[in-house]
Amino acid sequence: MEPSSAKSWSIHSRPDIIHKYEILERVGSGAYSDVYRARRLSDGVIVALKEIHDYQSAFREIEALQILQGSPNIVVLHEYFWREDEDAVLVLEFMRTDLATVIAEAKKRGSDGVESGRGLAVGELKRWMIQILSGLDACHRNMIVHRDLKPSNLLISDDGMLKLADFGQARILMGPDYVESNEISQPCEINSSDQVPSSQPSAVLPGTESSVREGNRTEEQEPISKEEYFRVLDELKAKNSANEFDKETCTYDGDTSCLATCTTSDLEDDPFKGSSYSYEMEGGVPADDGHGSLTSCVGTRWFRAPELLYGSTSYGLEIDLWSLGCIFAELLTLEPLFPGTADIDQMSRIFATLGNLTEESWPGCSELPDFQIISFNTIEKPIGLEACLTNCSSDEISIVKRLLCYNPANRATAMELLQDKYFTKEPLPVPLSELHVPSTKSGQDEDSPAGWYDYNESDSDMDEIGPMNVTTNATGYSIQFD
Template structure:
């Protein structure tokens, strides 16, 4: 465990409002914009995760998404949070010690026969319930992958890491009595009905510190919270961006940003780049295509779309489900160009026939590939799997976002109700701990977060760069 005097941990250890309530036991994870600590809650001995987020936008999005979804059994629980004007936000989350990535790795190494069909179906059902809760509330997670699907000791899977989530519309969903009854039955079957502690906001300015909890007026809390965010937003008005995988967002798509510096500096310095509508989709700024993790990123994002919806999550689900079946990532691209190439080799080229309107994507006319006459198909990627198993993946991995099956549609899919039936949650096999990837192994989990450049042009037989009226185009043969 990390020493309290470590340069990266002094902040949280020195915050008395946190240390008076929690014994911080050490850092257990770190990302581009956050650090996660294991802690012991003094009041009742509960083990929690403290997530210190260093980026105000990521913190705001995660807090708002988790508050909106706080009654959903398959969403990680936010117990409370701390946020001072001059400090990073610290979220107090339920502690879940393993994830689906670790389960897949454990199954590949030690489970003869892999993950059984009954287990896969139960995992799918839980993932779909979590995703459906997000989408019913107009929340796009935008970074679904196995390592963001956490698992409790009793087999309950929960969506986590909402730092890239966006509420695409004002949350207008009102649960019907039938929905609430369904959620209660689902929660009861998983043994997860519990009383949630409402988040605590701590805001400090030069004159006073205010502590707000559920016993006080909700409007007051919202006003204070919004005021804090507005202050931070003003300070960062010139960098109103989405955060992605160590990449600055700018106004460019992933292809335009990542491949540009690898082609020809002189050409690209003078080229025009696509700029999303500054009107944006809401008060959080314009959407960006540089979100999520490459292996699970939808084609429209890889081609620079900034006009997308929750369907980008459905593509990610298709990649996750395929990995549950095969225990291998479906499209482990080494760059955005390689990612597209792998997708096209399996599914065929992206055309107006397969995705009406795709020619209007920002980078569609900038990046082109040779025609693939005989794509290998998903069947070749999932050998020894039934047509029903392959079909459920196909329903998600559609080029046209409008054709992707929704989470609710898949929850009613006949595949999940056929023999072998989903096993009870209590019978799921679970890794004892979260395991790290094997050092040096190809495509390990740490490679999921790209470093911000695409330098694999020499992997292709031919690369043609041509100047155009709008800048340049690249063709891969």
């Protein structure tokens, strides 16, 4: 991809940044951010500069990465620049490739020289899985739900270290009272060499600028009261948002992370967006309103949990576990498990494999916002996960099954899976040095909205679905799909 003229890039007009970094090239672009490869002038280290044009995404990514600082399987935030009248620019460690490329190259290699019917040796597979689990465990221990886990957001360094990235959709599942003291400090300075997790989450105030000096707070960074913090935060939100709800409820920027070549996420343009396909005449857009409310319109469709597809806004960490099951299945087969072309098609693929979502499979599922609005014909004989995971061991199938449960409470946690016997059996996980690490990300138009995969999306879910019955009810419509 040819970079744009330097004069047209707003990042080049930021003296605080160009004083410390030489911007080499733009390497990726998404709906709400741009990523540049840069050289730190003080020591020549190559970094990624992620310029985020959306206030909420920037705030959440900085907040999550500060909390997770020191976790070995989380991408490192070196520092960030953010003033009230400018976009946030995150300085992240530069990682050349991602798990999507690992899968793509393994698929190209086929089974030649590896194991019959498989593109990834079991030892490699286990090492990748352990690293993903470790990163997710770090998130969930800190009550952070990522909300957009997928192979292209799992970045990989040249030495095989895998790290979770792109926390623009992440949420901390705690209210304001999670702060242990009566004060919230401004962001601490972060050093990439520091490997000591912070003792408590650091709140981030936009309009401040952080720089790296030994991982300590500078003397001029005075703490502010909790009340003042939330007052300023509310003012900034009102100034930066023309809507009453979070932009992410209708748009995504899932892949603009610190990857050398980044892509855009699963951009959706369908009539179900915003109202969780309810078509209710009095329905509204679910909101991340800044006061703890969640939205169901997050994540990339192929990895989206059923509760999100049915419009839930009261979900928890378990939505990441469903995504994890989809990722593991793809690692095992080198093919996406549920490659839905639209949200309704996504649901039908899940049901065809696992069976219908019922009160028996998930007590309480009938209370999901859209459960009474959308219905499918009964699947008499679902194909089952075993049919999708051919050439996989019983242990591997078991792990995927423990994640892809309708009832979120039954999904195995990352911590539980890290202790699974599968990882202590022969063949053992290989050392990082024995992993096949692609030299670069797969060649694809980085500005393509299709991202890493060919979604072949239509403009409407209706284009992808067969016969359906629409009936009216007290609140709007009810749609049944064959």
